Amino acid sequence: MSATPSLAPPDGGPQVDPAAARTPRSRGDRAFAGTARAAGIAILVALAGVFVFLTLEGLPGLSQSADTYTPNTSFLSYVAPLLFGTVLAAVLALLLAVPFAFGIALFISHYAPRRLAVPVAYVVDLLAAVPSVVFGLWGARSLAPYLVGAHDWLAAHLGWLPFFEGPASVTGRTVFTAGIVLAIMILPIITAISREIFAQTPRLNEEAALALGATRWAMIRLTVFPYARSGMVSAVMLGLGRALGETMAVAMVLSASPVVTLNLISNTNPATIASNIASSFTEATPAKLHVLIATGLVLFAFTFVVNFAARWIVGRSQRRMAR
Amino acid sequence: MSATELAVQDVNASLRLAQPKLPRWAPALVGVLAVAAAGLPALLLGWGVVPWLILAGVVFLVALPLWSLAVENRRAAVDRLMTSLVWTTFGIAMIPLIWLIWTVVKNGASVISVEFLTYDMRNIIGPGGGIYHALLGTLLVTGAAALISVPVGLFAAIYLVEYGKGSRLATWVTFLVDVMTGIPSIVAGLFALALFVLIFGPEIRLGFGGSVALSLLMIPVVVRSTEEMLRLVPDDLREASYALGVPKWRTITKVVLPTSLGGIITGVMLAVARVIGETAPLLVVAGKTDSVNLNLFSERMTTLPVYIYYQFTQPGIAPAGTGGEAPGIARAWGAALVLIAIVMVLNLIARIVGKIYAPKKG
Numbered sequence: 001m002s003a004t005p006s007l008a009p010p011d012g013g014p015q016v017d018p019a020a021a022r023t024p025r026s027r028g029d030r031a032f033a034g035t036a037r038a039a040g041i042a043i044l045v046a047l048a049g050v051f052v053f054l055t056l057e058g059l060p061g062l063s064q065s066a067d068t069y070t071p072n073t074s075f076l077s078y079v080a081p082l083l084f085g086t087v088l089a090a091v092l093a094l095l096l097a098v099p100f101a102f103g104i105a106l107f108i109s110h111y112a113p114r115r116l117a118v119p120v121a122y123v124v125d126l127l128a129a130v131p132s133v134v135f136g137l138w139g140a141r142s143l144a145p146y147l148v149g150a151h152d153w154l155a156a157h158l159g160w161l162p163f164f165e166g167p168a169s170v171t172g173r174t175v176f177t178a179g180i181v182l183a184i185m186i187l188p189i190i191t192a193i194s195r196e197i198f199a200q201t202p203r204l205n206e207e208a209a210l211a212l213g214a215t216r217w218a219m220i221r222l223t224v225f226p227y228a229r230s231g232m233v234s235a236v237m238l239g240l241g242r243a244l245g246e247t248m249a250v251a252m253v254l255s256a257s258p259v260v261t262l263n264l265i266s267n268t269n270p271a272t273i274a275s276n277i278a279s280s281f282t283e284a285t286p287a288k289l290h291v292l293i294a295t296g297l298v299l300f301a302f303t304f305v306v307n308f309a310a311r312w313i314v315g316r317s318q319r320r321m322a323r
Numbered sequence: 324m325s326a327t328e329l330a331v332q333d334v335n336a337s338l339r340l341a342q343p344k345l346p347r348w349a350p351a352l353v354g355v356l357a358v359a360a361a362g363l364p365a366l367l368l369g370w371g372v373v374p375w376l377i378l379a380g381v382v383f384l385v386a387l388p389l390w391s392l393a394v395e396n397r398r399a400a401v402d403r404l405m406t407s408l409v410w411t412t413f414g415i416a417m418i419p420l421i422w423l424i425w426t427v428v429k430n431g432a433s434v435i436s437v438e439f440l441t442y443d444m445r446n447i448i449g450p451g452g453g454i455y456h457a458l459l460g461t462l463l464v465t466g467a468a469a470l471i472s473v474p475v476g477l478f479a480a481i482y483l484v485e486y487g488k489g490s491r492l493a494t495w496v497t498f499l500v501d502v503m504t505g506i507p508s509i510v511a512g513l514f515a516l517a518l519f520v521l522i523f524g525p526e527i528r529l530g531f532g533g534s535v536a537l538s539l540l541m542i543p544v545v546v547r548s549t550e551e552m553l554r555l556v557p558d559d560l561r562e563a564s565y566a567l568g569v570p571k572w573r574t575i576t577k578v579v580l581p582t583s584l585g586g587i588i589t590g591v592m593l594a595v596a597r598v599i600g601e602t603a604p605l606l607v608v609a610g611k612t613d614s615v616n617l618n619l620f621s622e623r624m625t626t627l628p629v630y631i632y633y634q635f636t637q638p639g640i641a642p643a644g645t646g647g648e649a650p651g652i653a654r655a656w657g658a659a660l661v662l663i664a665i666v667m668v669l670n671l672i673a674r675i676v677g678k679i680y681a682p683k684k685g
Binding site for chain 1 (some may be wrong): 408415483485495500505513517546570571597600631632635652656
């Protein structure tokens with residue numbers, strides 16, 4: 001009986017202690033967890049904000065007076081040539097960049113001696129770090145004058161194709177040049193992603209192929225490509241998304257006019273949505289500003305669809321691989 | 324029967340082993356011959372170096388596989404063709420990078436001086452002037468963007484890794500961070516503009532708007548890299564800490580974050596290096612001015628990329644009689660060199676920090 005009171009303090013201690021300890025502990029925990037959750041929610045809010053504010057400011061742009069849309073008369077006819085130019089430049093860039101990107105990725109992951117592969121990978125990453133405005137400056141001042149000869153050659157020898165109909169531009173500041181600059185800009189992204197995927201090919205598969213007498217190319221065709229296909233698609237789509245939204249390089253290289261033409265090398269070039277915003281922004285009236293924001297919304301929706309499609313393709317093929 | 328079969332197999336095996344192979348120096352020989360063969364028409368028709376090299380490359384790409392096809396077999400020929408192609412893509416892709424860096428350094432180095440770095444463009448019409456205001460603007464706008472996006476990105480990553488495993492909010496945040504990485508930079512600028520125009524009226528331009536736009540581009544990068552680093556922290560460390568009775572938030576701040584600090588800093592620096600060169604959003608929302616503005620919350624603010632853009636599009640007029648280039652172009656090259664130097668230094672520091680703080684192995 002006398003033991004009970006003597007036991008009580010240590011018994012009561014733990015009873016008091018958890019309560020005393022839990023309150024500050026759980027308060028700190030709750031505050032920290034709450035902050036973390038709030039940051040997550042902030043991202044949701046920010047993205048919702050992008051939609052909401054662009055829509056609020058862009059909607060009036062759909063129905064301005066006709067002269068706001070000069071040289072066209074309605075929003076659709078205003079944005080259609082721009083969308084065409086955006087897609088044209090991006091597709092051209094993709095056509096040029098993709099073979100090179102996969103080639104360099106293969107070079108780094110499977111062909112180059114290790115001593116060369118590491119610095120090359122580093123240099124490609126550096127290419128990604130060069131600001132787009134510097135690419136634009138270089139494209140307009142160095143590359144474009146240099147490519148004038150190539151424009152003449154294309155017009156003379158491949159003029160029967162609608163793309164090279166001519167007359168060749170004398171400044172070189174054409175969609176063709178812009179496409180090359182864009183290609184150089186998206187090259188590092190596609191290379192970086194596909195390089196990582198190529199390097200993840202199971203070593204055993206590769207060695208099995210080599211042991212069966214496959215040449216190096218046969219080994220790559222039989223083990224690396226099947227394994228990496230979905231990753232390659234998503235790399236290309238991400239590159240496309242970047243090319244669609246790129247502003248400065250195109251705005252600085254092109255001397256643009258709102259036309260729809262497949263001709264890549266003439267003096268009249270279709271502008272892209274982003275470059276049109278950048279170049280007509282400074283002189284914009286409030287009405288025109290609404291129109292430009294609306295075109296930005298179109299661009300946003302378009303890149304969203306492209307990115308979404310990329311992820312869907314990747315997810316689908318991953319499921320198929322898993323099965 | 325079986326003996327003859329065996330003999331046939333033997334002969335086959337020895338045949339395969341003895342299959343002819345091109346000597347190791349075959350590519351070099353073909354390369355030299357290709358350059359020589361292409362040199363003939365190049366000299367006769369008076370071509371430049373570039374068409375000559377293009378023709379030599381084509382000759383090489385045709386000749387080596389053909390030789391291989393004649394001596395070796397079809398598979399070896401294809402392999403040689405693809406090997407040459409891969410090496411060619413690598414060689415060609417290095418050209419623009421070297422060309423770009425060389426052009427910027429050549430044109431920019433002569434422009435940079437103490438005056439260029441410490442003067443703004445106020446009342447400058449001809450040559451002269453500098454990038455002081457743009458440098459300060461870049462530092463302020465990017466710094467404010469980092470102030471916004473580092474805490475948000477860090478805590479969002481902590482939420483994704485430590486708290487939100489499998490919850491619906493976490494799946495949404497992961498998905499939307501993916502979407503955010505795909506936002507074109509000019510759309511981010513338009514968003515910031517739309518936001519501030521709605522609040523303050525259509526004429527508003529301010530540096531802080533640029534920070535908001537940049538942080539929209541920066542947050543996903545920070546979240547991604549931090550998330551990756553936090554996932555690398557072994558669960559053993561967390562469990563050891565819990566076993567000692569340390570609450571979860573103390574575990575995160577005292578164990579998890581210090582362990583992954585190096586990687587997080589690297590990620591943040593790379594994110595800063597990425598947004599510091601962004602032009603389009605700042606062009607739209609921060610505008611352009613010729614003098615120093617240190618207040619993020621009022622008036623226009625020039626940043627370095629926007630400075631380059633305007634010096635390029637509105638280069639001014641060359642002094643009469645000199646017939647030289649417009650003065651703005653030289654300033655644009657100088658500013659481009661400074662900008663590239665800043666980005667490269669940030670990249671370098673990020674990599675060094677990553678190396679120093681890399682978790683010790685073993």
